[in-house]
Amino acid sequence: MIGASRDALAAGRQNLESLTDSTPVDAVKLAEELTAVTALLDREVSLRRVLTDPSRSGQDKAQLVSSLLSGQVSGETADLVSGLVRSRWSGARDLVDAVEELSSYAEVIAAEKAGVLDDVEDELFRFGRVVAGSNELRSALTDPKAGATAKAELIKKLLGGRANAGTIRLVTSLVNTPRGRSLEQGLESYSKLAAARRGRMVALVTSAVPLSDGQKERLAGALGRLYGRRVHLNIDVDPEVVGGVRVQIGDEIIDGAVSSRLEDARQSLEG
Structure with missing residues (x-):
């Protein structure tokens, strides 16, 4: 707007x-x-x-x-x-x-x-990762011919007992009334609202292996000092990263991944 x-x-x-x-x-x-x-x-x-x-x-x-x-x-x-x-x-x-x-x-x-906002944020992020990894699931959730009841039942089957009621309501609302938004756009908008409520930023962190609690705390602290605001981390594990981490906050990318440095070196050699 x-x-x-x-x-x-x-x-x-x-x-x-x-x-x-x-x-x-x-x-x-x-x-x-x-x-x-x-x-x-x-x-x-x-x-x-x-x-x-x-x-x-x-x-x-x-x-x-x-x-x-x-x-x-x-x-x-x-x-x-x-x-x-x-x-x-x-x-x-x-x-x-x-x-x-x-x-x-x-x-x-x-x-x-209710004291579950952190859980809801993580559940929405993980749901987005699941959808991104399954074309079949994406098609089922975005099929305009599928009824709202059928989609709601599918979401309940996927998230029931595994996610908070608020998460299920948000996902169901997005799937049944996307109003021109993709699933990714809708889930990202929820993440931004949650971050705004906490007065913090959201960083998408991609690493080759899961980060320990200590590593997450140190990374969040470093990013917080860099941006002058608290930062919430959404962690995505991608073995192709090889090592290091890739951090995206909004349109800005901080790339310390080994794979990126190898690709830069390859391009330099080819050039």
């Missing part, structure tokens, strides 16, 4: 944080209701255009939301959406994306409150 939409989303996230941090509201229920609102706005093109029309007052749009959602969702959810439509948006689709992100963020907050 850019411009007005980015500012509006930031305000919406602050409102969600204030609500969940200062009241005993059920964050899981908020997430479920915001998902339902996302589906409504995604389906009703004329409605989202009205709710983002800059010629209409914020109060008018908020009253429309209240009348539409009254009795359908909790007062907290209606207030969050009303706050969003009071803001200015660069495009109507941005409002839908924002409500969807707040739904995912509410799941992240629920996981944090």
Whole structure:
């Protein structure tokens, strides 16, 4: 998002944080209701255009939301959406994306409150690795002809008893309503939300062998000092790395892998 939409989303996230941090509201229920609102706005093109029309007052749009959602969702959810439509948006689709992100963020907050956010982050990452390694599984989860129930059952079979309920809800929502996102993009967006909640960055670390707890701690500490923020590590083991580690944070890559140095040497010889 850019411009007005980015500012509006930031305000919406602050409102969600204030609500969940200062009241005993059920964050899981908020997430479920915001998902339902996302589906409504995604389906009703004329409605989202009205709710983002800059010629209409914020109060008018908020009253429309209240009348539409009254009795359908909790007062907290209606207030969050009303706050969003009071803001200015660069495009109507941005409002839908924002409500969807707040739904995912509410799941992240629920996981944090339950003390399982680290587990959820790791489970989402591992699920992404499993999908990346299986074309058959990817096809089953992204097949537009497969019904939502069948996909939900497949996810339950894969993750049931092995992952937290929040992880299963996030993956199911992504698979059944990708809204133009790939599985990788959706899972990465969840990871970024979790990192933002903790005020930290996420690093994808690829190494030839699993890292020990001590190695992870030292690497996270070094990266934290380098970037001035806490860093969460997602570890991927790839024997082809040969030795060393490859670290990716956003678009930046810190490559200390032996395989990369060998490839650089090979290219130099060929040149």
